[in-house]
Amino acid sequence: MFGYILKKIINKFGRENLCKILTLPFAPHIALRGAICYFNIIYFVKKQEGTVMKDENCGYCQGGELLAKFGIKICDLDVSQLILFKEQSKPGRCIVAYKDHVSEIVNISEEERNRFFADVTRAAKAIHAAFAPDKLNYGAYGDTGCHLHMHLVPKYRGQDEWGGVFQMNPDKKYLSESEYEEMIEKIKKVL
Ligand SMILES: [Zn+2]
Numbered sequence: 001m002f003g004y005i006l007k008k009i010i011n012k013f014g015r016e017n018l019c020k021i022l023t024l025p026f027a028p029h030i031a032l033r034g035a036i037c038y039f040n041i042i043y044f045v046k047k048q049e050g051t052v053m054k055d056e057n058c059g060y061c062q063g064g065e066l067l068a069k070f071g072i073k074i075c076d077l078d079v080s081q082l083i084l085f086k087e088q089s090k091p092g093r094c095i096v097a098y099k100d101h102v103s104e105i106v107n108i109s110e111e112e113r114n115r116f117f118a119d120v121t122r123a124a125k126a127i128h129a130a131f132a133p134d135k136l137n138y139g140a141y142g143d144t145g146c147h148l149h150m151h152l153v154p155k156y157r158g159q160d161e162w163g164g165v166f167q168m169n170p171d172k173k174y175l176s177e178s179e180y181e182e183m184i185e186k187i188k189k190v191l
Pocket of ligand 1: 055062102
C-alpha cells in the first residue's frame with residue numbers, strides 16, 4: 001500500500017523534484033513530524049497534570065471510606081482541607097492536607113507553599129483558641145501516604161506524650177459521633 005502511494009507520488013512530481021522538496025528545510029514531512037512531536041508533548045504534559053494531582057488509594061484525595069478510617073473532614077481552607085483526627089488522646093488533634101496529591105513541600109510553588117502554611121497557621125490559631133494546649137506540635141511525615149499534609153497535635157503538660165514525640169496513631173482514645181460533632185463545631189466557631 002505504502003509502496004503504491006509512493007510510486008504515485010513519484011510519478012506525479014517526478015523523482016528529481018521530489019528529492020528537492022524533501023531536502024528543503026520546511027519540507028512537508030519535517031513540518032508534520034514537528035507538529036506530531038509538539039502535540040505529543042502537549043498531550044504528555046496534560047496527562048501528567050491530570051494524573052499527578054489525585055491518587056485513587058489516598059484518603060485525602062478520595063475522602064469517603066478511605067478518609068473515614070482515620071479522620072473526619074471539618075472544612076476546606078484556601079489550598080487545603082482541615083481534618084479532625086479520629087484518635088483523640090490529645091484533644092483537638094487535626095490534620096491540614098494540601099489540596100493535591102503531591103509528596104513534598106518542594107513540589108509546589110513558593111506561592112502555593114505560602115498559602116499552605118497560612119492554612120496551617122489558621123488551623124493552629126483555632127486549635128489554640130478552642131483547646132488552649134500548652135504546646136502545639138507539628139509533624140509532616142507521609143512515608144507511605146505520599147500526600148503533603150501536616151499533623152497539628154495539641155500537647156498538655158503532664159498528659160499523654162508530653163515532652164516526647166507524638167505517635168502517628170497512639171490508638172488510645174476514640175469519641176462518639178456526637179462528641180466528634182461537638183469538637184468540630186468548637187473548632188469551626190474560632191476558625
Ligand atoms: Zn492524595
